[in-house]
Amino acid sequence: MTGPSLDDVTDSPDELDDETATQLVKEAAEVQDMTGEVCPYPQVEAKKAVQQLDEGALLVQETDHVPSTENVPRAVGDDAEAKVWRSGNGLYRIYLWKQ
Amino acid sequence: MTVEQIDPTDVDTEIADVIDIRDEDSFAEGHIPGAENVPLDNLEEVVDEREWNDEVVVACYVGQTSQQAARLIDAYADDVIVASMSGGYKKWDGPLRQSNK
Numbered sequence: 705m706t707g708p709s710l711d712d713v714t715d716s717p718d719e720l721d722d723e724t725a726t727q728l729v730k731e732a733a734e735v736q737d738m739t740g741e742v743c744p745y746p747q748v749e750a751k752k753a754v755q756q757l758d759e760g761a762l763l764v765q766e767t768d769h770v771p772s773t774e775n776v777p778r779a780v781g782d783d784a785e786a787k788v789w790r791s792g793n794g795l796y797r798i799y800l801w802k803q
Numbered sequence: 804m805t806v807e808q809i810d811p812t813d814v815d816t817e818i819a820d821v822i823d824i825r826d827e828d829s830f831a832e833g834h835i836p837g838a839e840n841v842p843l844d845n846l847e848e849v850v851d852e853r854e855w856n857d858e859v860v861v862a863c864y865v866g867q868t869s870q871q872a873a874r875l876i877d878a879y880a881d882d883v884i885v886a887s888m889s890g891g892y893k894k895w896d897g898p899l900r901q902s903n904k
Contacts, residue, residue, distance in 0.1 A: 710875055713874035713878060742826075742843075742868065744867070771843075771868040
């Protein structure tokens with residue numbers, strides 16, 4: 705494949721830098737390991753978890769499924785503000801702050 | 804980046820290539836007659852080389868990941884109309900065909 709990858713055609717939210725991403729994981733109210741899982745399970749689990757959070761609390765989802773970085777923030781909609789962190793080796797974290 | 808959405812009731816398998824990006828097990832359990840199983844991970848490997856029909860419909864579980872897959876195909880396939888089946892198999896009300904893995 706010489707052209708765009710799946711990563712390039714996925715509309716993810718703004719990215720976090722490595723340092724911020726690492727620090728925020730320590731502060732998260734919940735970290736969900738969604739590696740190996742595909743749609744719609746991550747969306748469903750994110751929506752359920754966000755509903756349980758206090759306002760301003762952070763949910764982090766770890767995923768190796770690129771489309772989740774677009775689909776999960778879309779699924780929670782206005783209930784959370786989303787950012788994403790890309791490890792560079794196929795692992796992603798989706799950060800969701802309860803609004 | 805947006806991609807065309809097609810209602811499941813408007814999918815014409817006589818005209819369009821239906822690309823089912825779910826996993827092999829889900830495909831074997833039941834798929835749109837005429838659909839071809841290209842799991843998402845495989846799609847990245849073959850998207851550049853394979854020949855695409857003039858019309859392609861991408862189907863997944865709930866119609867979300869199919870949007871990214873449709874964009875990927877659209878990025879490689881010239882003069883091809885690529886659409887994502889809205890609602891995915893969750894909304895598919897037509898016949899299903901089973902197959903052996």
